[in-house]
Amino acid sequence: MVQLTVRHDSFPIAGTFTISRGSKTSVEVVVAELTADGVVGRGECVPYARYGESIDSVMAQIREFGAAVEAGQDRAGLNATMPAGAARNALDSAMWDLEAKRSGVPVWRAAGLPAEPVPLVTAYTLSLDTPENMAASAARNATRPLFKLKLTGEGDLERVAAVREAAPDTRLIVDANEGWSAAMVEPFSEKLAELGVEMIEQPLPAAEDALLADVAHPIPLCADESAHARHGFEDLVGKYEMINIKLDKTGGLTEALALKAMAEAAGMEIMVGCMLATSLGMAPAFMVAQGAKVVDLDGPLLLARDRDPAFEFQGSTMLPPTAALWG
Known part of the structure; x- marks a missing residue:
């Protein structure tokens, strides 16, 4: 049985970060955690207003589509049913992490990368x-x-x-x-x-x-x-x-x-x-x-x-x- 939790975290920027659309002094992220068999898989995303996203909308979307993940949906199913964007990133990343921790097979190997990641x-x-x-x-x-x-x-x-x-x-x-x-x-x-x-x-x-x-x-x-x-x-x-x-x-x-x-x-x-x-x-x-x-x-x-x-x-x-x- 997989259990989903979602939270909003905030991290301060060292100074101010400015691009053509504006400035910010903190990073606001959403974290999805999937727990099963005593281990936790985590994924983080950044809701981006440029694409119509907010902390609240992304957290709601994660909870909505996360219900199917809790019921056993796999990554391919999630990718086919959930729209691309920050919310799916958090869930997909948490699923990869959970699979790695449950199986002992690192993500790079499960993903089919040709070699172990290098710096x-x-x-x-x-x-x-x-x-x-x-x-x-x-x-x-x-x-x-x-x-x-x-x-x-x-x-x-x-x-x-x-x-x-x-x-x-x-x-x-x-x-x-x-x-x-x-x-x-x-x-x-x-x-x-x-x-x-x-x-x-x-x-x-x-x-x-x-x-x-x-x-x-x-x-x-x-x-x-x-x-x-x-x-x-x-x-x-x-x-x-x-x-x-x-x-x-x-x-x-x-x-x-x-x-x-x-x-x-x-x-x-x-x-x-x-x-x-x-x-x-x-x-x-x-x-x-x-x-x-x-x-x-x-x-x-x-x-x-x-x-x-x-x-x-x-x-x-x-x-x-x-x-x-x-x-």
Whole structure:
């Protein structure tokens, strides 16, 4: 017999985290726990207002669809009946964790990964700010190998130039979070290429994706807000060279692995990202991130306090999660 419990947890951010849509000082997550045979499987998700989610709506959805899980529904059944999104991510992740703990078979092996997970280097995010403040943050973290800069539109070239000067040896990717206009894409990407930027994430609002098919860009474009699960993936082909797979959008590890395989078959490069969350939220994504071109799972590094146990970081290198954390 499986028993479900759901709760809301809050974790403080180290400072303020700002993107083009606003700022936050805490991380609000929902945790689903499945208990059976004296062991507990856990999954964490981040309700995201951009997709019409809230703490209350996600918790209600988990309880609604979790009833079938308590009655014996498996992951395939959950994936077929529950909509993609944060709520399904929490349930799916908890199911993977519970299965691993009950069987003694780690998630990586059960998921069919070709080898045991290896350490990964994650991007480190620089929050949207003035050029001077972003440069100061870059200088404090100049030993990190990869920055992701949060951008917004006007003033972005100055922001990136300031960071490049402050950290000349650090690789750069940028994320506009839908903040650019179509007229910005070509000239901005040309200038950013000169500054050594390697990827531009979601330059335009998702509804304007069609414009990207006819815009020159020397830097690969990566779909984020436009990319969710396998349904609708075909609409991205020919507009983006990369896809950012986030489990809170795919609705869990089960769908994320399938989406990764579909994207690779279509010739797209893989980025694995996250909402701002704790180590528990990063652990399932770590499995998908094996072999990805870009890994962006730095959520725990941006928190003032993480879970215990948590990921072990050596600078920007993440060691594989322990079984006590997840999987």
